[in-house]
Amino acid sequence: MDFAPILLYWRFIAHALAMTLLITVLSIGFGGMVGVVVAIGRTYGGRLLDAVLGFYVDSMRAIPLLVILIWTYFAFPLMLGWNLSPVAAAVLGLSAHLGAYAAETVRAGLTSIRPGQMRAALALGMTRASAVRTIILPQAIIRMLPPIGSLLVFAVKDSGIASAIAVPELIRQSQVLSGITYHAFEVYTLAMGIYFLLCYPIARGVDAVYRRVAYLGAS
Amino acid sequence: MTFDWSVLWTYRARLLDGLGVTVMLAVVTMTLAIPFGLLLAFLRLSGARVIRAPATVFVEVFRSTPLLLQVYWAFYVLPALLGVGFSAITTALIGLVCNVASFNSETFRAGIMSIRPGQTNAALALGMGRAQVMRHIVLPQAVRRVLPALATTWVSLFKDTSLVSTIAVGDLSYAALQIRSETYRVMEVLTGMAVLYWLLGYPQAKLVDWLHRKLKTAE
Numbered sequence: 001m002d003f004a005p006i007l008l009y010w011r012f013i014a015h016a017l018a019m020t021l022l023i024t025v026l027s028i029g030f031g032g033m034v035g036v037v038v039a040i041g042r043t044y045g046g047r048l049l050d051a052v053l054g055f056y057v058d059s060m061r062a063i064p065l066l067v068i069l070i071w072t073y074f075a076f077p078l079m080l081g082w083n084l085s086p087v088a089a090a091v092l093g094l095s096a097h098l099g100a101y102a103a104e105t106v107r108a109g110l111t112s113i114r115p116g117q118m119r120a121a122l123a124l125g126m127t128r129a130s131a132v133r134t135i136i137l138p139q140a141i142i143r144m145l146p147p148i149g150s151l152l153v154f155a156v157k158d159s160g161i162a163s164a165i166a167v168p169e170l171i172r173q174s175q176v177l178s179g180i181t182y183h184a185f186e187v188y189t190l191a192m193g194i195y196f197l198l199c200y201p202i203a204r205g206v207d208a209v210y211r212r213v214a215y216l217g218a219s
Numbered sequence: 220m221t222f223d224w225s226v227l228w229t230y231r232a233r234l235l236d237g238l239g240v241t242v243m244l245a246v247v248t249m250t251l252a253i254p255f256g257l258l259l260a261f262l263r264l265s266g267a268r269v270i271r272a273p274a275t276v277f278v279e280v281f282r283s284t285p286l287l288l289q290v291y292w293a294f295y296v297l298p299a300l301l302g303v304g305f306s307a308i309t310t311a312l313i314g315l316v317c318n319v320a321s322f323n324s325e326t327f328r329a330g331i332m333s334i335r336p337g338q339t340n341a342a343l344a345l346g347m348g349r350a351q352v353m354r355h356i357v358l359p360q361a362v363r364r365v366l367p368a369l370a371t372t373w374v375s376l377f378k379d380t381s382l383v384s385t386i387a388v389g390d391l392s393y394a395a396l397q398i399r400s401e402t403y404r405v406m407e408v409l410t411g412m413a414v415l416y417w418l419l420g421y422p423q424a425k426l427v428d429w430l431h432r433k434l435k436t437a438e
């Protein structure tokens with residue numbers, strides 16, 4: 001095992017890592033927004049909206065992410081009539097996918113707050129929107145922390161699937177680097193190590209935060 | 220833009236073959252990953268550190284790195300490491316089984332630990348051996364609690380099998396991508412592939428929701 005030839009390419013690897021972080025962070029941002037909006041729509045928006053959004057969520061849970069990304073990059077532009085860059089397609093597909101899972105997490109959090117709290121807030125003269133914002137959400141977010149932790153880890157890992165549509169992120173560039181250097185063992189082992197160092201602290205960190213603040217979500 | 224959807228019917232035999240491989244991969248992986256995952260869970264619950272530590276490392280590494288990278292690692296590195304070559308499908312199964320077994324082991328561990336220790340103590344006080352307690356008292360109750368989580372893992376696995384198309388295993392997504400490059404019917408073939416996965420995955424996702432409701436435990 002000889003990592004020296006690989007480390008000559010540290011800049012190349014750093015760029016790949018930056019791309020992985022970029023598409024991960026963007027998909028977490030957009031996916032998180034989609035998740036909150038869809039969850040609130042499903043919980044408080046009436047039966048029709050619930051059915052429509054539920055169809056979106058369940059479809060995203062039914063189709064492999066690889067298929068979603070390949071479809072978004074190759075087929076979707078044919079429908080639109082204009083081109084999508086690999087990075088844009090990846091962020092779009094990853095966000096749509098993560099958004100569905102985030103929506104389920106947020107919805108479970110919202111519905112876990114006893115309905116009496118909403119009724120009490122309404123009886124005190126608050127509007128539904130301000131009750132959700134100031135009473136329900138703050139408690140729900142605490143309860144959602146553990147599943148959010150695993151969603152964040154999944155977001156990091158799933159960004160690697162964007163390699164299939166040639167986004168120059170960590171897995172894609174590992175393939176390139178292994179082709180250049182013929183050091184497949186070192187390249188892929190290094191990539192495994194980098195992903196582990198990204199994901200493991202996230203999982204443990206969110207757990208640690210949750211343990212400290214769990215009491216805030218108890219009611 | 221004109222679409223020619225007949226391409227899906229023309230190539231139906233190959234799509235169905237691919238589908239067969241997808242189902243086979245998922246079934247074989249789960250069949251092997253349940254006993255393997257149970258073994259890992261027992262090792263992690265062991266009192267001896269030398270037994271617990273390697274199992275913990277194995278599980279955490281496979282849970283904190285992308286499956287796609289694990290498959291590449293098994294494909295490019297394992298043969299060099301062991302000095303034996305595997306077929307693409309064996310490599311795919313090795314990657315999938317290690318990954319799913321790691322997730323299953325956490326599910327089993329949580330299931331076993333969710334049975335109150337008082338039950339084990341009571342059984343031991345009645346003169347049962349440790350193995351007997353596990354077999355007759357803890358496991359039968361844990362199975363019920365573990366089923367919904369296992370079903371969720373199954374749905375993920377079914378979708379994740381698509382990732383092995385990257386090492387040329389002829390599953391549904393591989394067959395579809397091949398047909399796409401032969402016919403240039405990008406929109407039709409990719410949409411057809413997504414719809415096929417949806418038709419299979421949607422009922423599974425719904426079934427999982429039903430299982431979660433049905434087997435909900437309240438203690």
